[in-house]
Amino acid sequence: MNAPPATPGLLDDPLPALEEAALDWVVRLHSGSATAAERAAYAAWKVATPEQNAAALAAEALWDGLGKAAKPRRRRALLRGAGAGAVILGLLALGAGSGFLDHPATLLADHRTGIGERRSLILPDGSRLDLDSATSLDVAFDARRRRIRLHDGRIHAEVAADPDRPFEVEAAGGRVLALGTGFDLRRDGDAVQVVVTEHSVELAVPGQAPVQVAAGQRAGYGPGRLDPPAPADLRSETAWRRGQLIFHGRPLGEVAAEMGRYSRGWIVFTDAALRRRPVTGVFPTDDPVAFFDAIAAALPVRLRRLPWLTIVEPDPLRAGRL
Structure with missing residues (x-):
């Protein structure tokens, strides 16, 4: 079955068709006029592929979240008024903060922090880990090595010296080997970023030559890429450990996404220029x-x-004043 036509969004860069279609299905099925045939068609569409199932579950969760504050008619108006693309963007980009999109590995992790929670761990070897909001990881130490597997989020590691047992962090298919004592490591899906605060680390990903990153530098990797080291602003990069986030000329959309990691719910923009x-x-x-x-x-x-949703839109009355 084909999905109903996607609702026109208010974004300059529309979202993938699956997310648009899933939200349209959910809105239509709660319109009060959906037929049995449409409900059957949605059920078939939902289970046709894993990707469609994931998109459908996300759209349903957003509908349920809005239901805490709005009657069905109001929910439909909110979703349509904000633009399907805008709402689903907020869901997928920031929905991890709400917790319902957690991967099973995250749910079963050895250590995890909740939304807005920061915590410190002292590992068996005396190393210290600071965990940022919405972070999950596993710890595997044995007689030959010390290994951390970061599922999501951000950590700062102060590594205790032990020349006989390397200390490494695995994340998104790559590896960060500590050659000194201090570094930040952040994982967002398949993207990993490391900032070295003391001594150095080695970054290694399959098919790429390893690179060393020294104190005061940052580097990252993702699918098919390993970025070279570059200077890092350590004061800004490590501000999260002091309960702050510092931004210098960053796009508002990125800033909102970063802040969204520390609170539950979604932040939605109805205008691409604002982001x-x-x-x-x-x-x-x-x-x-x-x-x-x-x-x-x-x-x-x-x-x-x-509750659970903040919509950011242009204010035409102030557009020419600021």
Whole structure:
């Protein structure tokens, strides 16, 4: 069965067809006029492929989340009014913060932090790990090696000396080998970024020559790539350990996504130009309301806040003033 036509979004860069189609199915089936044939067609569409099933489950979860604050008619208006693409973008980009998209490996991890939680671990060898919000990992130590497997999130490692047992972190198919004592490591899906705060580390991914990253440098890798080391702003890169996030001219969409890691729910933009607006500032990770207040005061935006959902849209009355 074919999916119903995708609802036109308000984004300049529309989302993949599966996410658009899944949201359209959910809105249609809750319209009050859906037929038995349409419900059967959706059930068949949902299980046709794993990708369609994942998109359908995500759209259903978003509908249920909005249901905590809105009647069905209001929910349909919110989803349509924000644009299907905009809403599903918020769901997929920031929905990990809500917890319902967790991978099974994350749920069964040896150690994990909740949304907005930071925690420190002292490992059996005396090494210390600081875990950022929404982080999960496994620890595997034996007589020959010390290994951390990072499923998601961000850590800072202060590695205790033990020349007979290498200390390494596996993440997204790559490996970070500690050649010294201090580094940050962040994983977002298949993308990994390392910032070295003391001594050096070695990054290795299959099919690429390993690279060494020294203190004060950053590097990263992803599918088919291994980036060369580059200078890092350690004050900004490590601010999360002090309960802050520091941004210098970063696009508002990226800033919102970063802040979204520290609070439950979704942040949705109805205008692509807004997401590209540069932002500079220092924001506390434990007070997302302060972040929204700051952007509402500094930028020509209007916020609509609901439980689990914040919609960011242009404010035409202020567009020419700021």
